[in-house]
Amino acid sequence: MLAGERGPAARTAMRILVETARAMGADRFVEISRAHVDGCLYHGRAGLDFAERLLAEGARVSVPTTLNVGLLDLLHPELVRADPETRRAARRLMEAYVAMGCRPTWTCAPYQLPDARPGLGEQVAWAESNAIVFANSVLGARTERYGDFLDICAAVAGRAPYVGLHTDEGRRARVAFRLEGVPERLLASDVCYPVLGHLVGREAGSRVPAIVGLPPGTAEDRLKALGAAAASSGSVAMFHAVGVTPEAPTLEAATGGAAVPEVAVTPERLRRARDELTTAGGSELAAVSVGTPHASVGELERLAELLDGVRIAPGVGFYVNTSRATLAEAERRGVAEALARAGVRIVTDTCTYLAPVIGEVRGPVMTDSAKWAWYAPGNLGIEVVFGSLEECVRSAALGRVVRDERLWS
Amino acid sequence: MELTGRTLVPGRAAGAAVVLAEPLSFWGGLDPATGRVIDARHPQRGTALGGRVLVMPTGRGSSSSPSVLAEAVRAGTAPAAIVLTEPDPLVALGAIVARELYGTAPPVVVLEPDAHARIPDGAGVEVEAVGGRAAVRVERR
Numbered sequence: 001m002l003a004g005e006r007g008p009a010a011r012t013a014m015r016i017l018v019e020t021a022r023a024m025g026a027d028r029f030v031e032i033s034r035a036h037v038d039g040c041l042y043h044g045r046a047g048l049d050f051a052e053r054l055l056a057e058g059a060r061v062s063v064p065t066t067l068n069v070g071l072l073d074l075l076h077p078e079l080v081r082a083d084p085e086t087r088r089a090a091r092r093l094m095e096a097y098v099a100m101g102c103r104p105t106w107t108c109a110p111y112q113l114p115d116a117r118p119g120l121g122e123q124v125a126w127a128e129s130n131a132i133v134f135a136n137s138v139l140g141a142r143t144e145r146y147g148d149f150l151d152i153c154a155a156v157a158g159r160a161p162y163v164g165l166h167t168d169e170g171r172r173a174r175v176a177f178r179l180e181g182v183p184e185r186l187l188a189s190d191v192c193y194p195v196l197g198h199l200v201g202r203e204a205g206s207r208v209p210a211i212v213g214l215p216p217g218t219a220e221d222r223l224k225a226l227g228a229a230a231a232s233s234g235s236v237a238m239f240h241a242v243g244v245t246p247e248a249p250t251l252e253a254a255t256g257g258a259a260v261p262e263v264a265v266t267p268e269r270l271r272r273a274r275d276e277l278t279t280a281g282g283s284e285l286a287a288v289s290v291g292t293p294h295a296s297v298g299e300l301e302r303l304a305e306l307l308d309g310v311r312i313a314p315g316v317g318f319y320v321n322t323s324r325a326t327l328a329e330a331e332r333r334g335v336a337e338a339l340a341r342a343g344v345r346i347v348t349d350t351c352t353y354l355a356p357v358i359g360e361v362r363g364p365v366m367t368d369s370a371k372w373a374w375y376a377p378g379n380l381g382i383e384v385v386f387g388s389l390e391e392c393v394r395s396a397a398l399g400r401v402v403r404d405e406r407l408w409s
Numbered sequence: 410m411e412l413t414g415r416t417l418v419p420g421r422a423a424g425a426a427v428v429l430a431e432p433l434s435f436w437g438g439l440d441p442a443t444g445r446v447i448d449a450r451h452p453q454r455g456t457a458l459g460g461r462v463l464v465m466p467t468g469r470g471s472s473s474s475p476s477v478l479a480e481a482v483r484a485g486t487a488p489a490a491i492v493l494t495e496p497d498p499l500v501a502l503g504a505i506v507a508r509e510l511y512g513t514a515p516p517v518v519v520l521e522p523d524a525h526a527r528i529p530d531g532a533g534v535e536v537e538a539v540g541g542r543a544a545v546r547v548e549r550r
Contacts, residue, residue, distance in 0.1 A: 016502075019501075023496065044484075046482070046483045046506075046510065047476045146472060147471070147472030147474065148479075149506045375437055378448050
C-alpha cells in the first residue's frame with residue numbers, strides 16, 4: 001500500500017498509520033472489519049483540508065464505516081446557530097466523508113444501530129471516546145482509542161496498529177473498584193451510573209478498570225452512561241464490570257490473575273463525585289439537555305413517560321440528542337410526537353455540548369449526563385447542574401433547579 | 410543539562426518551557442485561535458502555549474484532540490515542541506497530520522517522569538528529535 005498499488009489515498013493513509021503505529025509502539029497491523037469515524041465533526045479548517053485532500057486522492061473506505069456526529073443537525077438545520085461560513089465548511093466536511101463511502105449515520109452511539117454492532121472478539125477501528133469504551137467493554141469488540149484522521153486512515157487501509165486494546169494483554173484490568181455499602185436503591189437508579197463512571201475515570205486515568213459489585217444484567221443504557229463518564233473525566237477506553245461484561249465472569253478473568261490495586265467506592269465518595277459534576281448553585285433554570293451520548297429508544301420512551309402531563313415552564317429550553325435512526329423508530333412508536341407535544345426539542349446528527357444549539361443563556365443548564373456536565377462549561381461557557389432525569393424534568397416544570405437528596409443521604 | 414528521551418514525532422525546535430502540572434486535552438482545552446489553555450477545570454487555564462515548548466504528563470485522550478492540534482499548527486498558535494512523560498498517540502497523530510498537510514509540526518518526545526520534573530517553567534529548552542532518540546537540552550539559569 002505504501003508503494004501506491006491501491007492509489008494515492010491508500011498510500012497517504014498507510015503512511016500516517018505507519019508513523020502513528022511507531023508512536024504507539026506497534027510493530028505490526030491487524031485487519032479490521034469495521035470502522036467508526038469522528039473526523040466529520042468540524043473543528044476548523046485543518047480537518048476539512050485533510051478530508052478533502054484524501055477525497056481528491058480518490059479515497060474510499062474498504063470496510064463498513066459509520067459516521068459520528070457532525071456540527072450540524074441536517075434534519076433540523078434551524079437548531080444550530082452557526083455563522084454561514086462555518087455552516088458551509090461543516091457541511092462540506094460531512095459530505096466529504098459520505099463521498100468516501102461512509103454511512104451518514106451521524107451518531108456517537110453507533111452501537112445502537114443493529115447492523116453496526118461488532119461482536120465479541122471482532123477487531124475494529126472506532127473513534128469517539130464513548131463509542132470506543134462501549135465497543136470494548138459491553139460488546140467485547142477490540143479497538144484502540146482512534147480519533148480524527150487515524151479513524152479514516154484505518155477505514156481506507158482496512159487495518160490498524162496491533163497494540164493496546166487490540167491484544168489480550170492490553171485488555172486486562174490494572175485497577176479494581178469495589179462497591180462498598182452502596183445502597184440497593186441507588187444501584188437501582190439510572191443516576192448512579194454516570195456518577196460511578198465519573199469517579200472511576202478520575203481514579204483510573206488511562207488504566208483498564210474492573211468494577212466489582214454491579215448488579216448482574218445491568219442495562220446497556222446504564223453501562224453506556226458509565227463508560228461515557230469514565231472516558232470524559234479520565235481516558236478510560238475499556239472497563240470490566242465483573243459478572244456483567246463479556247470478558248469479566250470473575251475478577252481473576254478480568255485481571256488475568258494479576259494482583260491489582262483496589263479502590264473502595266463508598267456512598268460518600270459517590271456523593272462527592274456527583275457534586276463535582278455541578279458548577280452552579282440552585283437558581284433559575286435556563287435549559288435542560290439530555291441524551292449525551294445519543295438517547296436510545298428506551299431512553300426517549302422513559303423521558304416521554306416522565307413528561308406525561310407535565311408542562312415545561314415558559315422560557316426553559318428542553319433538548320434531547322439522539323440519532324436519526326433512533327428518531328425514526330421513536331416516530332414509529334409515537335414517542336417523538338409525545339415529546340414534541342411536551343415542548344421537547346429533538347436534536348439529531350449532532351450534540352448540544354458541541355454545536356451552538358442552546359445559545360446564550362442566563363442561569364444554569366441541567367443535564368443527567370456526566371459527559372455533558374464535564375464538557376459543556378468549557379465548550380459553551382455555561383454553568384451546569386447535574387441531576388437525575390427525574391430531577392431534570394421536575395426542575396424544567398418548576399423553572400428552577402430542584403434536587404432530591406434522599407437518594408444520596 | 411541534557412535529558413534523553415524517545416522520539417514520537419521527529420523534528421528540531423526551541424523555545425521557553427511552559428510546564429503543565431496536569432494533563433491537557435487539546436480538544437476542549439486549547440483554543441487554536443489564540444493558543445491558550447481554555448479548559449475551565451485545568452489549574453493553568455489562560456496559559457499561552459503558542460511558540461513555547463509544552464511540557465506536560467500526557468494529553469487526556471480525547472479523540473478530537475488531533476484536529477485541534479493540527480488546526481493550531483495551521484493557525485500558527487501551536488507549541489514549538491511537545492515534551493510528554495507518557496506516550497500519547499493522539500498528540501503524535503495531530504503533529505503527524507499537520508506535517509502531512511502544512512509541511513511543519515512540533516516535534517513530540519517522551520521523557521522518563523523524573524527527567525520531566527527537571528525542566529523549570531520558563532527555562533529555555535531545545536528539542537532535537539532525530540531518529541528514535543530525542544535530546545532535550547535545558548538552559549542553566
